[in-house]
Amino acid sequence: MALSGIQIYKLLPQTNCKECGFPTCLAFAMKLAAKQVELSACPYVSEESKQKLAESAAPPIRLVTLKADGNEVKAGNEVVLFRHEKTFYNKPGLFIRLKASEGADAIAQKVAAADAYRVTYVGMDFSIDGFAVQADGGDLNAAVQAVRAKSKRPLILIGEAETLAPALPALDGETPLLYAANPENWEAMADLAKKHAAALAVTAPDLDTLADLTQKIKEKGVEDLVLDLGTTKLSEWLARSTQVRRLALKNFRPLGYPVIALAGEAGDTAKESIFAAQAIAKYAGFIVLDTFAPELIYPLLVLRENIYTDPQKPIQVQPGLYEINNPSPEDPVMVTTNFSITYFAVANEVEGAGIPAWLVVCDAEGMSVLTAWAAGKFDAERIAKSVKEFNVAEKVSKKRVVIPGHVAVLSGELEEELPGWEIRVGPREAVDIPAFVKQAL
Numbered sequence: 297m298a299l300s301g302i303q304i305y306k307l308l309p310q311t312n313c314k315e316c317g318f319p320t321c322l323a324f325a326m327k328l329a330a331k332q333v334e335l336s337a338c339p340y341v342s343e344e345s346k347q348k349l350a351e352s353a354a355p356p357i358r359l360v361t362l363k364a365d366g367n368e369v370k371a372g373n374e375v376v377l378f379r380h381e382k383t384f385y386n387k388p389g390l391f392i393r394l395k396a397s398e399g400a401d402a403i404a405q406k407v408a409a410a411d412a413y414r415v416t417y418v419g420m421d422f423s424i425d426g427f428a429v430q431a432d433g434g435d436l437n438a439a440v441q442a443v444r445a446k447s448k449r450p451l452i453l454i455g456e457a458e459t460l461a462p463a464l465p466a467l468d469g470e471t472p473l474l475y476a477a478n479p480e481n482w483e484a485m486a487d488l489a490k491k492h493a494a495a496l497a498v499t500a501p502d503l504d505t506l507a508d509l510t511q512k513i514k515e516k517g518v519e520d521l522v523l524d525l526g527t528t529k530l531s532e533w534l535a536r537s538t539q540v541r542r543l544a545l546k547n548f549r550p551l552g553y554p555v556i557a558l559a560g561e562a563g564d565t566a567k568e569s570i571f572a573a574q575a576i577a578k579y580a581g582f583i584v585l586d587t588f589a590p591e592l593i594y595p596l597l598v599l600r601e602n603i604y605t606d607p608q609k610p611i612q613v614q615p616g617l618y619e620i621n622n623p624s625p626e627d628p629v630m631v632t633t634n635f636s637i638t639y640f641a642v643a644n645e646v647e648g649a650g651i652p653a654w655l656v657v658c659d660a661e662g663m664s665v666l667t668a669w670a671a672g673k674f675d676a677e678r679i680a681k682s683v684k685e686f687n688v689a690e691k692v693s694k695k696r697v698v699i700p701g702h703v704a705v706l707s708g709e710l711e712e713e714l715p716g717w718e719i720r721v722g723p724r725e726a727v728d729i730p731a732f733v734k735q736a737l
Protein backbone atom coordinates (compact mmCIF):
# COMPACT_ATOMS: atom_id res chain seq x y z
CA MET A 297 0.00 0.00 0.00
CA ALA A 298 1.31 3.43 -0.84
CA LEU A 299 2.47 5.42 2.19
CA SER A 300 0.86 8.72 3.15
CA GLY A 301 2.85 11.95 3.34
CA ILE A 302 3.04 11.69 7.14
CA GLN A 303 4.25 8.07 7.00
CA ILE A 304 6.92 9.10 4.50
CA TYR A 305 7.88 12.06 6.68
CA LYS A 306 8.59 9.68 9.58
CA LEU A 307 11.15 7.91 7.39
CA LEU A 308 12.99 11.12 6.42
CA PRO A 309 15.86 12.66 8.46
CA GLN A 310 13.63 15.54 9.69
CA THR A 311 16.47 18.06 9.74
CA ASN A 312 14.80 20.53 7.35
CA CYS A 313 18.17 21.19 5.69
CA LYS A 314 16.44 22.32 2.43
CA GLU A 315 18.94 20.57 0.15
CA CYS A 316 16.10 18.83 -1.67
CA GLY A 317 14.78 22.21 -2.74
CA PHE A 318 11.89 22.20 -0.26
CA PRO A 319 11.77 24.26 2.93
CA THR A 320 10.96 21.29 5.19
CA CYS A 321 11.14 17.50 5.19
CA LEU A 322 7.35 17.48 5.53
CA ALA A 323 6.91 19.51 2.34
CA PHE A 324 9.24 17.09 0.55
CA ALA A 325 7.31 14.10 1.98
CA MET A 326 4.03 15.49 0.67
CA LYS A 327 5.50 15.91 -2.80
CA LEU A 328 6.92 12.40 -2.64
CA ALA A 329 3.52 10.97 -1.67
CA ALA A 330 2.03 12.75 -4.68
CA LYS A 331 4.80 11.20 -6.84
CA GLN A 332 5.92 14.68 -7.94
CA VAL A 333 9.55 14.31 -6.85
CA GLU A 334 12.16 11.55 -6.73
CA LEU A 335 13.42 10.20 -3.43
CA SER A 336 16.98 10.67 -4.70
CA ALA A 337 16.52 14.45 -4.27
CA CYS A 338 17.20 13.94 -0.55
CA PRO A 339 20.82 12.82 -0.07
CA TYR A 340 20.35 11.90 3.61
CA VAL A 341 17.76 9.10 3.54
CA SER A 342 19.01 5.98 5.35
CA GLU A 343 19.31 2.68 3.47
CA GLU A 344 16.60 1.18 5.67
CA SER A 345 14.19 4.02 4.87
CA LYS A 346 15.04 3.81 1.18
CA GLN A 347 14.05 0.16 1.16
CA LYS A 348 10.75 0.83 2.91
CA LEU A 349 9.95 3.71 0.58
CA ALA A 350 10.84 1.70 -2.50
CA GLU A 351 8.54 -1.11 -1.38
CA SER A 352 5.66 1.28 -0.86
CA ALA A 353 6.28 2.85 -4.26
CA ALA A 354 6.20 -0.51 -6.07
CA PRO A 355 2.99 -0.99 -8.08
CA PRO A 356 0.52 -3.52 -6.64
CA ILE A 357 0.72 -5.52 -9.88
CA ARG A 358 4.24 -5.98 -11.16
CA LEU A 359 4.97 -4.66 -14.62
CA VAL A 360 6.14 -7.54 -16.83
CA THR A 361 7.55 -6.67 -20.25
CA LEU A 362 8.11 -9.21 -23.02
CA LYS A 363 10.64 -7.98 -25.57
CA ALA A 364 11.92 -8.90 -29.01
CA ASP A 365 13.89 -6.82 -31.44
CA GLY A 366 12.48 -3.46 -30.34
CA ASN A 367 8.92 -4.76 -29.92
CA GLU A 368 7.49 -4.85 -26.43
CA VAL A 369 4.33 -6.12 -24.78
CA LYS A 370 3.74 -4.79 -21.27
CA ALA A 371 1.31 -6.11 -18.68
CA GLY A 372 0.70 -5.08 -15.09
CA ASN A 373 1.15 -1.76 -13.28
CA GLU A 374 -2.61 -1.51 -12.88
CA VAL A 375 -3.90 0.32 -9.83
CA VAL A 376 -7.69 0.02 -9.88
CA LEU A 377 -10.41 -2.62 -9.99
CA PHE A 378 -12.78 -0.63 -12.17
CA ARG A 379 -11.68 1.49 -15.09
CA HIS A 380 -13.97 4.39 -14.10
CA GLU A 381 -11.98 4.80 -10.84
CA LYS A 382 -8.97 5.96 -12.83
CA THR A 383 -8.00 4.05 -15.96
CA PHE A 384 -6.42 0.76 -17.02
CA TYR A 385 -2.94 1.26 -18.42
CA ASN A 386 -1.41 -1.71 -20.22
CA LYS A 387 -3.62 -3.35 -22.80
CA PRO A 388 -3.51 -7.17 -22.68
CA GLY A 389 -1.23 -8.55 -25.38
CA LEU A 390 -2.94 -10.80 -27.93
CA PHE A 391 -0.78 -13.79 -28.93
CA ILE A 392 -1.47 -16.46 -31.54
CA ARG A 393 -0.56 -20.02 -30.55
CA LEU A 394 1.29 -22.32 -32.94
CA LYS A 395 2.19 -25.91 -32.27
CA ALA A 396 5.60 -27.28 -33.20
CA SER A 397 3.93 -30.39 -34.62
CA GLU A 398 2.30 -28.27 -37.36
CA GLY A 399 5.69 -28.10 -39.10
CA ALA A 400 7.89 -25.14 -39.99
CA ASP A 401 6.26 -24.37 -43.36
CA ALA A 402 2.72 -24.26 -42.02
CA ILE A 403 3.86 -22.17 -39.05
CA ALA A 404 5.71 -19.69 -41.27
CA GLN A 405 2.62 -19.29 -43.43
CA LYS A 406 0.33 -18.66 -40.44
CA VAL A 407 2.78 -16.27 -38.82
CA ALA A 408 3.24 -14.25 -42.01
CA ALA A 409 -0.53 -13.74 -42.31
CA ALA A 410 -1.05 -12.89 -38.63
CA ASP A 411 2.00 -10.63 -38.47
CA ALA A 412 0.85 -8.65 -41.51
CA TYR A 413 -2.67 -8.15 -40.13
CA ARG A 414 -3.41 -4.47 -39.51
CA VAL A 415 -6.67 -2.73 -38.95
CA THR A 416 -7.36 0.98 -38.65
CA TYR A 417 -10.02 2.02 -36.17
CA VAL A 418 -10.86 5.68 -35.63
CA GLY A 419 -7.43 6.70 -36.81
CA MET A 420 -5.53 4.11 -34.73
CA ASP A 421 -3.69 1.12 -36.15
CA PHE A 422 -4.18 -2.20 -34.39
CA SER A 423 -2.39 -5.50 -34.79
CA ILE A 424 -1.73 -8.64 -32.80
CA ASP A 425 1.15 -8.51 -30.33
CA GLY A 426 3.06 -11.77 -30.49
CA PHE A 427 3.14 -15.52 -30.91
CA ALA A 428 3.08 -18.49 -28.58
CA VAL A 429 4.93 -21.61 -29.68
CA GLN A 430 4.05 -24.88 -28.03
CA ALA A 431 6.46 -27.79 -27.76
CA ASP A 432 3.99 -30.61 -28.44
CA GLY A 433 6.30 -33.25 -29.80
CA GLY A 434 7.42 -31.48 -32.98
CA ASP A 435 10.73 -29.69 -33.53
CA LEU A 436 10.49 -26.65 -31.25
CA ASN A 437 13.70 -25.11 -32.53
CA ALA A 438 12.52 -25.27 -36.13
CA ALA A 439 9.14 -23.86 -35.08
CA VAL A 440 10.76 -20.91 -33.29
CA GLN A 441 13.01 -20.24 -36.27
CA ALA A 442 9.98 -20.34 -38.59
CA VAL A 443 8.27 -17.72 -36.42
CA ARG A 444 11.37 -15.57 -36.29
CA ALA A 445 11.75 -15.70 -40.08
CA LYS A 446 8.37 -13.96 -40.43
CA SER A 447 7.93 -11.89 -37.29
CA LYS A 448 9.92 -9.90 -34.75
CA ARG A 449 7.15 -9.84 -32.18
CA PRO A 450 7.61 -11.17 -28.61
CA LEU A 451 7.22 -14.87 -27.91
CA ILE A 452 5.65 -17.15 -25.35
CA LEU A 453 7.18 -20.64 -25.27
CA ILE A 454 4.95 -23.43 -23.95
CA GLY A 455 6.40 -26.68 -22.68
CA GLU A 456 8.52 -28.35 -20.01
CA ALA A 457 11.97 -27.06 -19.06
CA GLU A 458 13.87 -29.78 -20.91
CA THR A 459 11.99 -29.19 -24.17
CA LEU A 460 12.17 -25.38 -23.98
CA ALA A 461 15.86 -25.18 -23.05
CA PRO A 462 17.31 -25.98 -26.52
CA ALA A 463 15.25 -23.19 -28.16
CA LEU A 464 16.24 -20.43 -25.77
CA PRO A 465 19.87 -19.67 -26.78
CA ALA A 466 18.58 -18.46 -30.18
CA LEU A 467 16.43 -15.91 -28.34
CA ASP A 468 19.28 -14.32 -26.41
CA GLY A 469 18.66 -10.60 -25.99
CA GLU A 470 14.88 -11.13 -26.00
CA THR A 471 12.56 -11.50 -23.03
CA PRO A 472 10.16 -14.35 -23.83
CA LEU A 473 7.58 -15.75 -21.43
CA LEU A 474 8.01 -19.40 -20.45
CA TYR A 475 4.79 -21.27 -19.75
CA ALA A 476 4.42 -22.72 -17.18
CA ALA A 477 5.86 -23.55 -13.79
CA ASN A 478 3.57 -25.76 -11.68
CA PRO A 479 3.89 -27.46 -8.27
CA GLU A 480 5.84 -30.34 -9.86
CA ASN A 481 8.26 -28.66 -12.27
CA TRP A 482 8.72 -25.19 -10.76
CA GLU A 483 12.36 -25.56 -9.79
CA ALA A 484 13.52 -26.54 -13.27
CA MET A 485 11.34 -23.87 -14.89
CA ALA A 486 12.58 -21.20 -12.48
CA ASP A 487 16.22 -22.15 -13.15
CA LEU A 488 15.60 -21.93 -16.89
CA ALA A 489 13.85 -18.56 -16.67
CA LYS A 490 16.64 -17.20 -14.50
CA LYS A 491 19.37 -18.47 -16.81
CA HIS A 492 17.81 -16.85 -19.87
CA ALA A 493 16.36 -13.74 -18.18
CA ALA A 494 12.89 -14.82 -19.26
CA ALA A 495 9.55 -14.11 -17.62
CA LEU A 496 7.83 -17.15 -16.15
CA ALA A 497 4.16 -18.10 -16.08
CA VAL A 498 3.08 -19.97 -12.95
CA THR A 499 0.04 -22.19 -12.67
CA ALA A 500 -1.64 -24.10 -9.86
CA PRO A 501 -5.04 -25.70 -9.29
CA ASP A 502 -6.08 -23.04 -6.74
CA LEU A 503 -5.06 -19.57 -5.64
CA ASP A 504 -3.55 -20.66 -2.31
CA THR A 505 -1.15 -23.01 -4.06
CA LEU A 506 -0.45 -20.37 -6.69
CA ALA A 507 0.48 -17.80 -4.03
CA ASP A 508 2.84 -20.32 -2.33
CA LEU A 509 4.45 -21.11 -5.64
CA THR A 510 5.12 -17.50 -6.66
CA GLN A 511 6.84 -16.88 -3.34
CA LYS A 512 9.10 -19.91 -3.76
CA ILE A 513 9.97 -18.94 -7.32
CA LYS A 514 10.66 -15.35 -6.30
CA GLU A 515 13.03 -16.61 -3.62
CA LYS A 516 14.89 -18.41 -6.39
CA GLY A 517 15.51 -15.04 -8.02
CA VAL A 518 12.83 -14.90 -10.74
CA GLU A 519 10.91 -11.64 -10.40
CA ASP A 520 8.91 -11.37 -13.62
CA LEU A 521 6.05 -13.77 -13.01
CA VAL A 522 2.71 -14.16 -14.76
CA LEU A 523 -0.23 -16.02 -13.21
CA ASP A 524 -2.18 -18.77 -14.93
CA LEU A 525 -5.37 -19.24 -12.92
CA GLY A 526 -5.56 -23.00 -13.40
CA THR A 527 -8.98 -23.13 -15.03
CA THR A 528 -10.60 -22.48 -18.40
CA LYS A 529 -14.14 -22.64 -17.04
CA LEU A 530 -15.45 -19.14 -17.66
CA SER A 531 -17.19 -18.55 -14.32
CA GLU A 532 -14.29 -19.96 -12.31
CA TRP A 533 -11.75 -17.98 -14.28
CA LEU A 534 -13.71 -14.77 -13.78
CA ALA A 535 -14.01 -15.36 -10.03
CA ARG A 536 -10.30 -16.12 -9.67
CA SER A 537 -9.19 -13.25 -11.84
CA THR A 538 -11.32 -10.84 -9.81
CA GLN A 539 -9.99 -12.28 -6.53
CA VAL A 540 -6.43 -11.93 -7.76
CA ARG A 541 -6.95 -8.31 -8.76
CA ARG A 542 -8.65 -7.46 -5.45
CA LEU A 543 -5.93 -9.13 -3.40
CA ALA A 544 -3.16 -7.54 -5.47
CA LEU A 545 -4.67 -4.09 -4.97
CA LYS A 546 -4.69 -4.78 -1.23
CA ASN A 547 -0.95 -5.26 -1.65
CA PHE A 548 -0.96 -9.05 -1.32
CA ARG A 549 2.37 -9.40 -3.09
CA PRO A 550 2.29 -13.18 -3.85
CA LEU A 551 -0.54 -12.53 -6.33
CA GLY A 552 0.62 -9.11 -7.50
CA TYR A 553 1.40 -10.19 -11.06
CA PRO A 554 -0.30 -9.98 -14.45
CA VAL A 555 -2.56 -12.86 -15.49
CA ILE A 556 -2.40 -14.96 -18.65
CA ALA A 557 -5.44 -16.57 -20.30
CA LEU A 558 -5.12 -19.41 -22.82
CA ALA A 559 -8.41 -18.65 -24.53
CA GLY A 560 -7.96 -21.42 -27.10
CA GLU A 561 -8.25 -23.96 -24.29
CA ALA A 562 -11.89 -22.98 -23.73
CA GLY A 563 -13.16 -25.17 -26.57
CA ASP A 564 -14.47 -24.23 -30.00
CA THR A 565 -13.94 -20.83 -31.66
CA ALA A 566 -17.14 -19.39 -30.17
CA LYS A 567 -16.03 -20.28 -26.64
CA GLU A 568 -12.53 -19.07 -27.41
CA SER A 569 -13.82 -15.66 -28.44
CA ILE A 570 -16.05 -15.39 -25.34
CA PHE A 571 -13.17 -16.37 -23.06
CA ALA A 572 -10.87 -13.86 -24.75
CA ALA A 573 -13.46 -11.09 -24.45
CA GLN A 574 -13.97 -11.88 -20.77
CA ALA A 575 -10.21 -11.94 -20.22
CA ILE A 576 -9.85 -8.52 -21.86
CA ALA A 577 -12.62 -7.08 -19.70
CA LYS A 578 -11.51 -8.72 -16.49
CA TYR A 579 -7.87 -8.28 -15.93
CA ALA A 580 -5.80 -10.50 -18.22
CA GLY A 581 -2.37 -9.19 -19.16
CA PHE A 582 -1.65 -11.76 -21.89
CA ILE A 583 -4.21 -13.65 -23.97
CA VAL A 584 -3.29 -16.62 -26.17
CA LEU A 585 -5.62 -17.44 -29.04
CA ASP A 586 -5.57 -20.59 -31.17
CA THR A 587 -7.60 -19.04 -33.95
CA PHE A 588 -6.24 -16.33 -36.17
CA ALA A 589 -9.18 -14.91 -38.10
CA PRO A 590 -9.89 -11.22 -38.72
CA GLU A 591 -13.54 -11.67 -37.69
CA LEU A 592 -12.35 -12.91 -34.29
CA ILE A 593 -9.40 -10.56 -33.81
CA TYR A 594 -11.01 -7.29 -34.92
CA PRO A 595 -13.78 -7.16 -32.29
CA LEU A 596 -11.29 -8.17 -29.60
CA LEU A 597 -8.92 -5.37 -30.61
CA VAL A 598 -11.76 -2.84 -30.55
CA LEU A 599 -13.06 -4.13 -27.21
CA ARG A 600 -9.57 -3.89 -25.78
CA GLU A 601 -9.18 -0.34 -27.03
CA ASN A 602 -12.48 0.71 -25.49
CA ILE A 603 -11.70 -0.79 -22.12
CA TYR A 604 -8.15 0.54 -21.99
CA THR A 605 -9.09 4.08 -22.91
CA ASP A 606 -9.06 6.67 -20.16
CA PRO A 607 -12.78 7.05 -19.33
CA GLN A 608 -12.21 10.72 -18.58
CA LYS A 609 -11.02 11.31 -22.13
CA PRO A 610 -13.54 10.57 -24.88
CA ILE A 611 -12.36 8.38 -27.71
CA GLN A 612 -11.30 10.69 -30.46
CA VAL A 613 -10.57 10.35 -34.11
CA GLN A 614 -7.58 11.99 -35.61
CA PRO A 615 -8.48 15.46 -36.91
CA GLY A 616 -7.98 15.61 -40.67
CA LEU A 617 -9.62 15.47 -44.07
CA TYR A 618 -11.36 12.12 -44.55
CA GLU A 619 -12.30 10.84 -48.00
CA ILE A 620 -15.57 8.94 -48.12
CA ASN A 621 -16.48 6.84 -51.18
CA ASN A 622 -13.54 8.18 -53.26
CA PRO A 623 -14.73 11.77 -53.68
CA SER A 624 -13.89 13.84 -56.75
CA PRO A 625 -13.19 17.61 -56.70
CA GLU A 626 -16.89 18.34 -57.37
CA ASP A 627 -18.15 16.44 -54.34
CA PRO A 628 -19.38 18.14 -51.16
CA VAL A 629 -17.23 19.15 -48.21
CA MET A 630 -18.78 18.50 -44.79
CA VAL A 631 -17.54 19.46 -41.36
CA THR A 632 -17.84 17.70 -38.02
CA THR A 633 -15.96 17.27 -34.73
CA ASN A 634 -13.47 14.61 -33.70
CA PHE A 635 -15.64 12.89 -31.06
CA SER A 636 -15.57 9.33 -32.36
CA ILE A 637 -19.31 8.70 -32.03
CA THR A 638 -20.06 11.92 -33.90
CA TYR A 639 -17.52 11.04 -36.57
CA PHE A 640 -18.95 7.55 -37.04
CA ALA A 641 -22.53 8.79 -37.06
CA VAL A 642 -21.71 11.17 -39.92
CA ALA A 643 -19.25 8.97 -41.80
CA ASN A 644 -21.51 5.89 -41.65
CA GLU A 645 -24.54 7.78 -42.95
CA VAL A 646 -22.59 9.28 -45.83
CA GLU A 647 -20.78 6.06 -46.67
CA GLY A 648 -23.90 3.92 -46.32
CA ALA A 649 -25.83 6.19 -48.69
CA GLY A 650 -23.04 5.84 -51.28
CA ILE A 651 -22.41 9.59 -51.29
CA PRO A 652 -18.86 10.58 -52.23
CA ALA A 653 -17.81 13.41 -49.90
CA TRP A 654 -14.93 15.14 -48.16
CA LEU A 655 -15.27 15.17 -44.39
CA VAL A 656 -13.31 17.77 -42.44
CA VAL A 657 -12.87 16.52 -38.88
CA CYS A 658 -11.98 19.43 -36.62
CA ASP A 659 -10.05 19.10 -33.40
CA ALA A 660 -12.79 19.79 -30.83
CA GLU A 661 -10.95 17.97 -28.02
CA GLY A 662 -13.09 14.89 -28.55
CA MET A 663 -16.44 16.60 -27.90
CA SER A 664 -19.66 16.24 -29.86
CA VAL A 665 -20.88 19.14 -31.98
CA LEU A 666 -23.16 20.89 -29.47
CA THR A 667 -20.96 20.24 -26.46
CA ALA A 668 -17.90 21.50 -28.29
CA TRP A 669 -19.73 24.57 -29.53
CA ALA A 670 -20.98 25.35 -25.99
CA ALA A 671 -17.44 24.89 -24.65
CA GLY A 672 -15.95 27.16 -27.30
CA LYS A 673 -14.06 24.28 -28.93
CA PHE A 674 -15.97 24.24 -32.21
CA ASP A 675 -16.30 27.75 -33.53
CA ALA A 676 -15.85 29.51 -36.87
CA GLU A 677 -12.17 30.10 -36.21
CA ARG A 678 -11.47 26.44 -35.55
CA ILE A 679 -13.46 25.27 -38.56
CA ALA A 680 -11.67 27.76 -40.82
CA LYS A 681 -8.33 26.74 -39.37
CA SER A 682 -9.04 23.08 -40.14
CA VAL A 683 -10.17 23.83 -43.69
CA LYS A 684 -6.92 25.72 -44.29
CA GLU A 685 -4.65 23.32 -42.40
CA PHE A 686 -5.94 20.27 -44.30
CA ASN A 687 -5.58 22.08 -47.67
CA VAL A 688 -9.20 21.43 -48.59
CA ALA A 689 -9.16 24.19 -51.26
CA GLU A 690 -6.55 22.23 -53.23
CA LYS A 691 -8.74 19.11 -53.35
CA VAL A 692 -12.05 20.60 -54.47
CA SER A 693 -13.25 22.64 -57.43
CA LYS A 694 -16.29 24.06 -55.64
CA LYS A 695 -15.50 26.08 -52.51
CA ARG A 696 -18.55 25.11 -50.53
CA VAL A 697 -18.63 23.73 -47.02
CA VAL A 698 -21.56 22.19 -45.13
CA ILE A 699 -21.66 22.76 -41.38
CA PRO A 700 -23.84 20.82 -38.91
CA GLY A 701 -27.35 22.24 -38.43
CA HIS A 702 -26.74 22.49 -34.67
CA VAL A 703 -24.18 25.25 -35.28
CA ALA A 704 -26.08 27.18 -37.95
CA VAL A 705 -25.32 30.25 -35.85
CA LEU A 706 -21.68 30.02 -36.99
CA SER A 707 -22.40 30.48 -40.68
CA GLY A 708 -22.00 34.28 -40.73
CA GLU A 709 -18.73 34.23 -38.83
CA LEU A 710 -17.43 31.39 -40.94
CA GLU A 711 -18.07 33.36 -44.13
CA GLU A 712 -15.78 36.01 -42.72
CA GLU A 713 -13.16 33.48 -41.70
CA LEU A 714 -13.28 31.71 -45.07
CA PRO A 715 -13.63 34.42 -47.74
CA GLY A 716 -14.55 33.00 -51.11
CA TRP A 717 -16.26 29.94 -49.60
CA GLU A 718 -19.99 29.29 -49.67
CA ILE A 719 -21.22 28.19 -46.26
CA ARG A 720 -24.23 25.88 -46.23
CA VAL A 721 -26.09 24.74 -43.13
CA GLY A 722 -26.72 21.01 -43.13
CA PRO A 723 -29.18 18.98 -41.06
CA ARG A 724 -28.99 18.68 -37.29
CA GLU A 725 -28.98 14.89 -37.28
CA ALA A 726 -26.56 12.70 -39.21
CA VAL A 727 -29.39 10.44 -40.30
CA ASP A 728 -30.79 13.30 -42.41
CA ILE A 729 -27.56 13.94 -44.33
CA PRO A 730 -28.31 11.67 -47.34
CA ALA A 731 -31.67 13.37 -48.00
CA PHE A 732 -30.05 16.80 -47.55
CA VAL A 733 -27.31 16.00 -50.05
CA LYS A 734 -29.77 14.73 -52.63
CA GLN A 735 -32.14 17.69 -52.31
CA ALA A 736 -29.95 20.65 -51.46
CA LEU A 737 -26.52 20.10 -53.02
Ligand code: SF4
Nearest residue numbers: 312313314316321338
Ligand atom coordinates in the same frame (compact mmCIF):
# COMPACT_ATOMS: atom_id res chain seq x y z
S1 SF4 B 1 17.10 17.19 1.80
FE1 SF4 B 1 16.19 15.56 3.01
S2 SF4 B 1 16.68 16.12 5.09
FE2 SF4 B 1 16.95 17.95 3.87
S3 SF4 B 1 14.98 19.02 3.96
FE3 SF4 B 1 14.95 17.73 2.15
S4 SF4 B 1 14.02 15.88 2.87
FE4 SF4 B 1 14.65 16.93 4.68
